[in-house]
Amino acid sequence: MYDVVIIGAGPHALSLLSRMLINTPDKYEERPDNKSLFFKNKSGVYKTKVKDNPQTRNTPRQLSTYLRKGGVIDENVLNNICVIDRHGGWMTQWSKQFDALGISHLRSTSSIHPDAFDLHTLVQFAEDHRREGELLEIDGGIRGSKFTGPFIVPSLGLFWDFCKSVVKRHKLEDFVTKGFVTRLLPKDGGYDVCLASGDVIVAKQVVVATGNIGVKRIPGWARDVYDGCVDGSLLHTWDIINNSDATGIHTSDVCKQMVKLNMRNPINNTGNTVVIVGGGLSSAHLVVKAAMSGADQIHLVCRSSIKVRQFDLELEWIGRSRFIKLADFYSMKSFEKRSHVVRSSRGGGSITPYVHQQLVKLQESGRLIIHEDTEVWECNKDENHWSIQLSNGHMVDCYIIWLATGSIVDVTMNPLFCDVIKELPINIIDDLPVLTDDLEWGCGSGLYVMGALGGLVLGPDALNLAGARGGASRIAHRLKC
CATH class of the missing domain: 3.50.50.60 (FAD/NAD(P)-binding domain)
Structure with a gap:
């Protein structure tokens, strides 16, 4: 023992x-x-x-x-x-x-x-x-x-x-x-x-x-198709990490392999198109990796507006007022109030200024389209490609979907x-x-x-x-x- x-x-x-x-x-x-x-x-x-x-x-x-x-x-x-x-x-x-x-x-x-x-x-x-x-x-x-x-x-x-x-x-x-x-x-x-x-x-x-x-957070629209997708064209961020873990391949290799497979796909305008769902730093990094790996068109679908900030917490928790925030937190006898502080201080996903600059450059080049305040309404697979209906009225055809939707x-x-x-x-x-x-x-x-x-x-x-x-x-x- x-x-x-x-x-x-x-x-x-x-x-x-x-x-x-x-x-x-x-x-x-x-x-x-x-x-x-x-x-x-x-x-x-x-x-x-x-x-x-x-x-x-x-x-x-x-x-x-x-x-x-x-x-x-x-x-x-x-x-x-x-x-x-x-x-x-x-x-x-x-x-x-x-x-x-x-x-x-x-x-x-x-x-x-x-x-x-x-x-x-x-x-x-x-x-x-x-x-x-x-x-x-x-x-x-x-x-x-x-x-x-x-x-x-x-x-x-x-x-x-x-x-x-x-x-x-x-x-x-x-x-x-x-x-x-x-x-x-x-x-x-x-x-x-x-x-x-x-x-x-x-x-x-x-x-x-x-x-x-935590448990992978799979959006409601993807739950029915996620478990049944075995060809690697619909992955959660943790799947990409675990694939790298198990096989020794990295994100760029995954991307290249998918793009190579999809070049055999006769359907027009889907070969090098990637859709990434999420509005946090992981989704932004995946956008950059997809671009570096040869994706011609990338759609980033964000449920809310993109937040740009260096840290994933409110600034008060990082600087010299941190100990004041901690003292206030320790003084809270109600754990319900503490829970509210924990969730509100993080405020959802955000992107660092440095990575955001990379996204802006990809937007300016025409390779990245960002759909802010947008959700996926419907997602269907037809042969070797996906058709995605967005709440902003756009329809996107692609071969690869990555879910950077975090964990529960x-x-x-x-x-x-x-x-x-x-x-x-x-x-x-x-x-x-x-x-x-x-x-x-x-x-x-x-x-x-x-x-x-x-x-x-x-x-x-x-x-x-x-x-x-x-x-x-x-x-x-x-x-x-």
């Missing part, structure tokens, strides 16, 4: 182990009991002590020494912990997802990463390796009183190499067990972690750190929690579980949840890298007790 089993080996799990291994306290741990950041007034309302952006507590020389030699870590923490991931390696699914969508830079700023030693280790890593050119400075008109910077985001390659260095410094290279967890069964004194292979791993405590494990985050639809909900019932509000302040599934259960399902405790960026860092700080001290 393991003391702790961590399900998933993405940035949430890596952030957790980093926080557990590094003994140095972090002034900026986002927990209501962190007295360096928050205090309760006489009315029981949380307030923040910090009014400026987080600052490093180390000199560049100290950061470089840590990056080169590693810091003081508590290796005893690892004695009886098991990390299980279906790929058998750190952040493999995360990397494949970014690669499949052709994402060049992260959306989060350079201070948000899994290394618990210091917020500025990523920037120092770039400087030490002479890779400052991979730190992209962004502005795009977002500078203001709510956030004055820094506006620096790392490239995917830089962030990936930095995370590999975190794994190496913490001596976690061969720490991940390959396995796909299908069920989580509560039992006296712990849990049975059931794998698809039939093996069962027994644990006293479990951390579910699987990131975005609903704990009741997650197979890992089916038995847990029955055996250890807790309140569920708007599909999210009401966890303890330490992200535990009820006091004393020994089950902890990271990622989007922790939104009622962590706030609207629970799924993001900031949520990984915040979640790690809450769970780590419990697991080390």
Whole structure:
């Protein structure tokens, strides 16, 4: 029996182990009991002590020494912990997802990463390796009183190499067990972690750190045709990512293969036409990938108007007023109100200014047509092509449809929690579980949840890298007790 089993080996799990291994306290741990950041007034309302952006507590020389030699870590923490991931390696699914969508830079700023030693280790890593050119400075008109910077985001390659260095410094290279967890069964004194292979791993405590494990959101008009489409001409974003995962092919290869197949199609005006449904960043990246792969005509169908903003949250959650927003969130005793904040602060899909510029160029070239405030009314397949009726009156014939319609985050639809909900019932509000302040599934259960399902405790960026860092700080001290 393991003391702790961590399900998933993405940035949430890596952030957790980093926080557990590094003994140095972090002034900026986002927990209501962190007295360096928050205090309760006489009315029981949380307030923040910090009014400026987080600052490093180390000199560049100290950061470089840590990056080169590693810091003081508590290796005893690892004695009886098991990390299980279906790929058998750190952040493999995360990397494949970014690669499949052709994402060049992260959306989060350079201070948000899994290394618990210091917020500025990523920037120092770039400087030490002479890779400052991979730190992209962004502005795009977002500078203001709510956030004055820094506006620096790392490239995917830089962030990936930095995370590999975190794994190496913490001596976690061969720490991940390959396995796909299908069920989580509560039992006296712990849990049975059931794998698809039939093996069962027994644990006293479990951390579910699987990131975005929501159910694919399939629009109503596509449900009848989606399941029956086996030729690859109608795919959800996660299908594209999983195809890349399973076969080693990437989005561009998928696109090229489809275009090549469709060149045999005698129907006019459909051969190189792609329809992408969705209005978020994933849909925009797929537009660019389709164009790069040879699609002559691309239709982007958006249910609402396109929102252009650098971050996927309201700006107050990113800048120096973040701690004020968190204090207000922690003060809310009503989880219904917290749920409203979580959903309203994200405000649906949005596109970064950089990617939006690429869409504008494709529009100007005539290769991209954007249908805003438009829905698909009807979709039919005739032989080897699709006919799509849009609510704006346009009819589009195409061979490829990609659904960039996101996921449904609903704990009741997650197979890992089916038995847990029955055996250890807790309140569920708007599909999210009401966890303890330490992200535990009820006091004393020994089950902890990271990622989007922790939104009622962590706030609207629970799924993001900031949520990984915040979640790690809450769970780590419990697991080390």
